Amino acid sequence: MKAMFVPIGISFFILAGCSSLILKPADFAWPVESVLSVDSQGKVQSERYSFSVDVKALLFAETQDSVNILKINLRIIRDVKGYYFITASQFKNVYVFEQTVGGLKLKNKILVAQSGLTEPALNQRVPYVQLVNGKNPALLLTEEGVFEGEKK
Amino acid sequence: MKTIIRLIALLAIVNCNGTAQQKSDYDLVQRFQSLTKSVANSIDQTKTVQECAEANTSIDAIEKEFGDEKILINKANYPDGYDKTIEQLRGKLLIRQRDLGVIESQIVRITELEVKISELSDQVKKLTSQNETLMAQVQQLTANVKKLSGDLFNAATPMDSLRSMIVKLRQGLQERDALIFALTDSLFMQYDKNVGDMKDVEKQGLISKIDRHGIIGNVKRSIIDNITFLESTQLKGSDLVTLVRQQKRFQSQWIGLSTKLASLYLSGKSKKSEVAFVDSMLATWGDKVDGAMWRSLNMLFKEKGFILKEFKNGDDFVMTFIAFFDDQIQNINKESEDSRYKLFSNFNESLWQTDLKATWLPALIELQKITETQKKELEAKYDRWHASVMPGASWLTYILIVLGVLLIAIVGVWIFRKGPKTT
Numbered sequence: 001m002k003a004m005f006v007p008i009g010i011s012f013f014i015l016a017g018c019s020s021l022i023l024k025p026a027d028f029a030w031p032v033e034s035v036l037s038v039d040s041q042g043k044v045q046s047e048r049y050s051f052s053v054d055v056k057a058l059l060f061a062e063t064q065d066s067v068n069i070l071k072i073n074l075r076i077i078r079d080v081k082g083y084y085f086i087t088a089s090q091f092k093n094v095y096v097f098e099q100t101v102g103g104l105k106l107k108n109k110i111l112v113a114q115s116g117l118t119e120p121a122l123n124q125r126v127p128y129v130q131l132v133n134g135k136n137p138a139l140l141l142t143e144e145g146v147f148e149g150e151k152k
Numbered sequence: 153m154k155t156i157i158r159l160i161a162l163l164a165i166v167n168c169n170g171t172a173q174q175k176s177d178y179d180l181v182q183r184f185q186s187l188t189k190s191v192a193n194s195i196d197q198t199k200t201v202q203e204c205a206e207a208n209t210s211i212d213a214i215e216k217e218f219g220d221e222k223i224l225i226n227k228a229n230y231p232d233g234y235d236k237t238i239e240q241l242r243g244k245l246l247i248r249q250r251d252l253g254v255i256e257s258q259i260v261r262i263t264e265l266e267v268k269i270s271e272l273s274d275q276v277k278k279l280t281s282q283n284e285t286l287m288a289q290v291q292q293l294t295a296n297v298k299k300l301s302g303d304l305f306n307a308a309t310p311m312d313s314l315r316s317m318i319v320k321l322r323q324g325l326q327e328r329d330a331l332i333f334a335l336t337d338s339l340f341m342q343y344d345k346n347v348g349d350m351k352d353v354e355k356q357g358l359i360s361k362i363d364r365h366g367i368i369g370n371v372k373r374s375i376i377d378n379i380t381f382l383e384s385t386q387l388k389g390s391d392l393v394t395l396v397r398q399q400k401r402f403q404s405q406w407i408g409l410s411t412k413l414a415s416l417y418l419s420g421k422s423k424k425s426e427v428a429f430v431d432s433m434l435a436t437w438g439d440k441v442d443g444a445m446w447r448s449l450n451m452l453f454k455e456k457g458f459i460l461k462e463f464k465n466g467d468d469f470v471m472t473f474i475a476f477f478d479d480q481i482q483n484i485n486k487e488s489e490d491s492r493y494k495l496f497s498n499f500n501e502s503l504w505q506t507d508l509k510a511t512w513l514p515a516l517i518e519l520q521k522i523t524e525t526q527k528k529e530l531e532a533k534y535d536r537w538h539a540s541v542m543p544g545a546s547w548l549t550y551i552l553i554v555l556g557v558l559l560i561a562i563v564g565v566w567i568f569r570k571g572p573k574t575t
Binding site: 031032033034035048075121122123124130132138 | 174175176177178179181224227228230
């Protein structure tokens, strides 16, 4: 009997240690977007949220150019679930990223303006992220895509 | 339940989308930060009670503009948020006021004036743009009417809309003129003392406010607009008299203001020359409006068929008019009594009673173009002409009376002779 109890006890402790611990609910929403300039190394840095990330791959994906990047101002906002929404002037898409170990991983690429955004801005409208583009109708976005309004 | 909440949230957001163009929250927060920073800097530099009041008004304006976005700014303006930022500005201003020895009641009074100034300034801007649009429309419509009729203000041309537009524009110009002087008065009232008694720093403050609100520029603009209006509309009669009146009022207000400005700009040559330039513009406006008025009066005589020598000022007008009366009284053309009487009646009914006595003579006295004595002189000449063309009036009246009495007598005799009917 004793011989049986010992392996069962060991298995219980091993299983308890492996099960994931989840903290819920969480609110990751930034009140306003951050407008960050790309530096010569292709990085953006936020003092307010204390993070930096290399965006060369994103710029190449959007513009096919990762060299002329200095004048680009990226507009970044984090929604309530923790997804990062990133776009910029002249971008056709809004990129949705999720946090991964040591970086951001693309979750979705939302086509929002075939001819490129002119005056983009991202507003926090929980549970959505609102994309404003000059006088064009605003769009509500989620990590899945456009929630309200039509794609241009 | 979750779906319902999501739907309600979505409806609220969609509703917002429909009502106004969406703005960037980021821009809003940036603007708040930049304005508060600039007010904080200006508080550091305040030296007078007026500057303190101005800073106070600026904080009020920030609260008015951003009060509805308090929740967003509290979250986004890191680390002070909205409330703390405003509180800090008010505190900073209070400390500065104490340092300068400013009394709170002074601030309140000047702040009220500052609010009034800001409102007046906005109204001037609004009216300027409205008048600009109206002026363009009047010019366009005038050109159209001219093309159609070839003769402006011909009664046969359909000009109701043009007339109402002209009236609207004239009112707009008058309102704007009045607002500019009201704005200027409020600026001077803030200092509550004569320019001569002001400290240099107060003078500088007042000069910068006068510059900021573009007082001299606005006065110039008013004169230019009024001249353009005069030249575009080709008004006549009482309309022109109104314009002359407006010019006189403007001139007397400007005289009051220019004296104060001259003492303010004692050292600044360019500013002084600007004041002198306004004087010359005003004189040009006066000449133009006077010229238009006399032309209109000359034209009035001509249109009614009375040929007078052209006159260009009040004395000229009285002299020419008296010469006309004398010619009629002396009957230098040796006309028959009948035609003289007809001419007088025509003059009396179509010109004297309707235009000259009712409108022009009182207006010319009011505008100081002729004197009361000159008016009486003209009226005396009129009476003499009247008497000279009706010498037979008394005997004609007697004949008519005699004829009337005779007629009554004949009718009476005829009735009596018939007597009562007998049955």
